[in-house]
Amino acid sequence: MTKGLSVASFIVAGLLYAGLPGIAADRQLQISPTAQAPGGERRVALVIGNSAYKTSPLRNPVNDARAIGKALAATGFKVTVVEDATQTTMRRVIRSFGDELAAGGIGVFYYAGHGMQVKGKNFLIPVNADIEREDEVEDGAVDANFVLSKMDSAKNALNLVILDACRNNPFARSFRSGAQGLAQMDAPSGTLIAFATAPGSVAADGDGENGLYTKHLLANLARPGLPVEQLFKEVRIGVTRDTKDRQVPWESSSLKGNFFFVPGEATLSADEQRRQIEKQVSERVAAEKAEVQRQMQKVIQEMLAKQRADLEEELKRAGAPKPAGAAPDPLQMELAFWDSIKNSSNPKDFEAYIAQYPKGTFVALARMRAAPATVAAAPKPEEPKPAATVVAIVPPPKPAPSLKPVEPAKPVEIAAPIEKPKPAPVQVASIAPTNALVGMGIDDPRFPKIGDRWQYRYTNLGNNQTTDGVVEVNAVSQDGILDTGRSGNGEARSRAHSAAPSLAFLAGGNLQFSPYLLSFGKPNAGDTWRNLDAQGAGFCRQAATICNFQAKVVGAERVTTPAGTFDAVKIVLDLNATLGGTNRVWRVYEYWFAEKAKRVVKSTGRTRIGVFGAPDYDVELVSYQLN
Numbered sequence: 001m002t003k004g005l006s007v008a009s010f011i012v013a014g015l016l017y018a019g020l021p022g023i024a025a026d027r028q029l030q031i032s033p034t035a036q037a038p039g040g041e042r043r044v045a046l047v048i049g050n051s052a053y054k055t056s057p058l059r060n061p062v063n064d065a066r067a068i069g070k071a072l073a074a075t076g077f078k079v080t081v082v083e084d085a086t087q088t089t090m091r092r093v094i095r096s097f098g099d100e101l102a103a104g105g106i107g108v109f110y111y112a113g114h115g116m117q118v119k120g121k122n123f124l125i126p127v128n129a130d131i132e133r134e135d136e137v138e139d140g141a142v143d144a145n146f147v148l149s150k151m152d153s154a155k156n157a158l159n160l161v162i163l164d165a166c167r168n169n170p171f172a173r174s175f176r177s178g179a180q181g182l183a184q185m186d187a188p189s190g191t192l193i194a195f196a197t198a199p200g201s202v203a204a205d206g207d208g209e210n211g212l213y214t215k216h217l218l219a220n221l222a223r224p225g226l227p228v229e230q231l232f233k234e235v236r237i238g239v240t241r242d243t244k245d246r247q248v249p250w251e252s253s254s255l256k257g258n259f260f261f262v263p264g265e266a267t268l269s270a271d272e273q274r275r276q277i278e279k280q281v282s283e284r285v286a287a288e289k290a291e292v293q294r295q296m297q298k299v300i301q302e303m304l305a306k307q308r309a310d311l312e313e314e315l316k317r318a319g320a321p322k323p324a325g326a327a328p329d330p331l332q333m334e335l336a337f338w339d340s341i342k343n344s345s346n347p348k349d350f351e352a353y354i355a356q357y358p359k360g361t362f363v364a365l366a367r368m369r370a371a372p373a374t375v376a377a378a379p380k381p382e383e384p385k386p387a388a389t390v391v392a393i394v395p396p397p398k399p400a401p402s403l404k405p406v407e408p409a410k411p412v413e414i415a416a417p418i419e420k421p422k423p424a425p426v427q428v429a430s431i432a433p434t435n436a437l438v439g440m441g442i443d444d445p446r447f448p449k450i451g452d453r454w455q456y457r458y459t460n461l462g463n464n465q466t467t468d469g470v471v472e473v474n475a476v477s478q479d480g481i482l483d484t485g486r487s488g489n490g491e492a493r494s495r496a497h498s499a500a501p502s503l504a505f506l507a508g509g510n511l512q513f514s515p516y517l518l519s520f521g522k523p524n525a526g527d528t529w530r531n532l533d534a535q536g537a538g539f540c541r542q543a544a545t546i547c548n549f550q551a552k553v554v555g556a557e558r559v560t561t562p563a564g565t566f567d568a569v570k571i572v573l574d575l576n577a578t579l580g581g582t583n584r585v586w587r588v589y590e591y592w593f594a595e596k597a598k599r600v601v602k603s604t605g606r607t608r609i610g611v612f613g614a615p616d617y618d619v620e621l622v623s624y625q626l627n
Contacts, residue, residue: 026089026127029081031069037076038263042105045069045077046097050113052084052127061112064164064214068110071221075261077108087126090142098150106259107159109147112214115165117183117200121145124165144185152188158259160228161187164196164203164213185252192253194232196239203247213239213249225264229253230277237281293442297477303496304480311535338362342479359527365478365499365520368444447519448473448481448598454624457562458508462615467508468622471515471599481516501529503549503573505536509614511589513551513573515600518593522569525555539579539613547577559592559602561620566594566601585610597624 037043049065051058062083069081082093094109101107114125118134123141125131131140144163151159165182184199196213197203203213210218216238220231229251236249258274337356341349350370353360360366452473459466467487475482480498487507495504499520504512511534517523532549534540540547551573559568573589586609592602601621605614 026085027083028089028093029066029069029083031073031079031081033076033078034070034073035076038260041076042103043072043075043077043108044097044100044105045072045079045108045110046093047072047079047081047108047110048085048090048093048113048124049081049083049111050085050125050127053114053125053129054127056114058113060209060211060214061164064112064210065110067210067218068112068214071218072108072110072261074222077106084127086128087140087142090124090126091146094142094147094150098154101151101154101156101159104156107151107154107156108162109151109160110162110164111147112164112211115144115163115182116141120183122163122165122182122185124163144182148185148188148191148193151191157190158255158257159188159191160259161191161193162217163194164211187252187254189254190256192228192232192251192255194235195250197247198250201247212242212247216242221261224262225260226262226277227274228259228261229255230274230281231261233281237284293477296475296482297479300475300477300480300482300496303482303494304498307496307535311533362499362520367521369478442476442478444519446595446598447476448516449627450474450476451627452598452625454597454599455622457620457622458510459618459620460508460615461617481519501532501551503532503534503537505534508617509605509612510603510617510619511573511575511605513571513589513591513600513603516598517571517600518569518595519598522595523553523571525553527553540577542580545577545579547575550574550576557592559594561602561622563597563601563621563623566592566596568592568594568601579610583610585612587612597621598626599624 033043047065047069049061049063051060051062065081065083069079073079080093080097082089085093097107097109111124113127116123116125116137118137121138122144123137124144124147125141129140131137144161147161151161163182182195182199185193187193196211203211208215213235216235219238220226220234223231223234226234232249232251236251240248337353338360341353342362344350347370350366353362353366354370450473454471455468456471457466457468469485469487471483471485473481473483474494480496482494482496484492484494486492497514497516501514501517506512529551532551534547534549537547539545551571554570554572557568557570559566559570569592571591571593573591575585575587575589577585577587579585585607587605587607589606590602590604591600593599594601599621603619604617606616
């Protein structure tokens with residue numbers, strides 16, 4: 001016989017029902033402690049796992065109940081495990097559990113199976129439940145408050161209630177209310193209630209031998225010196241990580257002291273043990289955040305590389321010549337230089353870049369990462385040398401008829417007879433922002449953080465129609481910023497933005513210019529970018545068409561939008577084009593970038609000469625939220 005384990009016997013409590021169709025026979029297993037409780041403490045547990053539902057069976061609850069029962073016995077608990085319980089059995093064993101707790105000690109109630117909320121009350125569903133309407137739940141299920149009242153009436157030292165019962169409502173189709181998961185419950189004094197997921201949310205049953213929540217509970221239950229509230233925090237960290245925040249466990253606690261399933265070293269006080277555990281958790285959380293940051297950097301690098309490749313492919317398909325005056329070889333050499341040092345921690349590498357390319361594409365970013373003394377001493381050329389940049393960072397998107405003032409980029413609609421080439425389909429990488437990542441970013445106040453949001457309003461000056469859109473940051477690294485633009489109809493696409501200046505046509509002819517320009521360094525008045533190319537400028541790829549984009553920093557200017565008044569840096573961009581060999585166009589775009597908002601706050605587009613297929617427009621920042 002195993003040490004400390006009494007003869008484990010199955011008690012078939014449902015034999016009377018075995019001959020009746022549709023009625024499950026529940027099973028009970030009594031497990032004696034396999035280890036002595038600390039200090040002779042009395043520990044009692046009731047564990048119920050319901051899997052064999054007639055209409056919506058579950059895979060894991062019985063396995064979970066057996067595993068939890070053994071784990072509790074190994075920490076000194078006398079355990080009753082009930083499998084596939086009927087309503088009668090559930091009420092009977094809960095009543096007996098309450099009577100046993102009246103003798104004192106620590107009580108644990110664990111339930112895995114279907115559960116639901118009705119009118120703010122939580123119900124545990126027996127396997128023989130015959131429920132067709134919402135008003136029948138109270139009669140056919142077991143009120144979770146029945147458990148709490150029995151435990152509270154026992155007046156014992158401490159109670160834990162663990163509910164892994166937040167799965168989909170098996171009767172949802174016949175119910176009027178759309179409530180999901182379980183409702184919030186307040187723990188009575190001396191009690192902790194743990195839910196597999198937050199109130200109103202749904203937990204998955206899981207694909208392994210045990211449910212995801214129970215898997216992490218088992219992994220932490222036997223850890224020495226782990227206070228129970230810290231234990232459930234560890235479970236929450238593991239579950240949220242594995243589900244990418246889709247399932248977030250939740251607790252309600254009114255405990256007045258510490259409880260340890262397995263006490264730590266006797267030489268440490270409870271407070272010292274708690275501080276030690278909290279330190280370990282903090283270190284692990286920091287390591288996980290660092291790993292997330294590395295993953296974000298990789299995603300941004302891959303997105304930027306893909307966008308550059310997409311633009312090159314677009315130019316290749318169209319057979320467009322390089323913009324006049326472009327110097328591809330020096331540019332490629334500069335890009336190769338930057339790629340070789342961008343991950344370096346040695347300031348000397350960036351000093352060398354600044355010395356060789358004082359007006360290079362990445363000079364602002366290089367100054368941020370070079371030694372301060374070198375930044376101050378960085379040579380400034382007498383005559384600005386324009387950066388020959390043939391870089392855009394937006395994948396070719398599909399055209400759409402709606403107007404969208406924010407990401408994603410969409411090509412401008414040009415009036416006939418000019419045809420717009422069909423863009424290649426693109427798979428866009430994205431990181432969805434989650435609660436756990438909000439506020440993360442790099443250690444530079446000029447950069448936005450994950451979860452930062454901006455709402456813009458696009459106004460078509462031709463018909464005075466307006467369209468709103470929202471942009472949200474998904475990832476941030478030294479290489480760039482990944483965001484997602486969502487229009488009024490809910491369509492969303494992600495794009496990456498780097499220190500290299502870039503142009504992209506959005507819907508309605510809105511030409512976007514490096515929206516996070518100031519994050520990578522504040523330009524000087526007079527700085528000029530020549531020979532730019534624009535994503536989505538299919539009209540520039542047509543035969544007998546020449547386009548020239550040139551941007552210049554005008555200087556500081558105060559600007560007012562619906563979001564407020566900002567001290568901004570103003571940039572003017574000129575598009576000079578000959579479309580189809582006959583139509584000469586001069587179009588002027590103006591941009592205002594504000595450090596306070598960490599993004600462009602206003603832009604305009606006006607046709608000065610010729611006929612352009614897109615309207616004049618204004619884009620203004622309506623509101624924003626920075627973390």
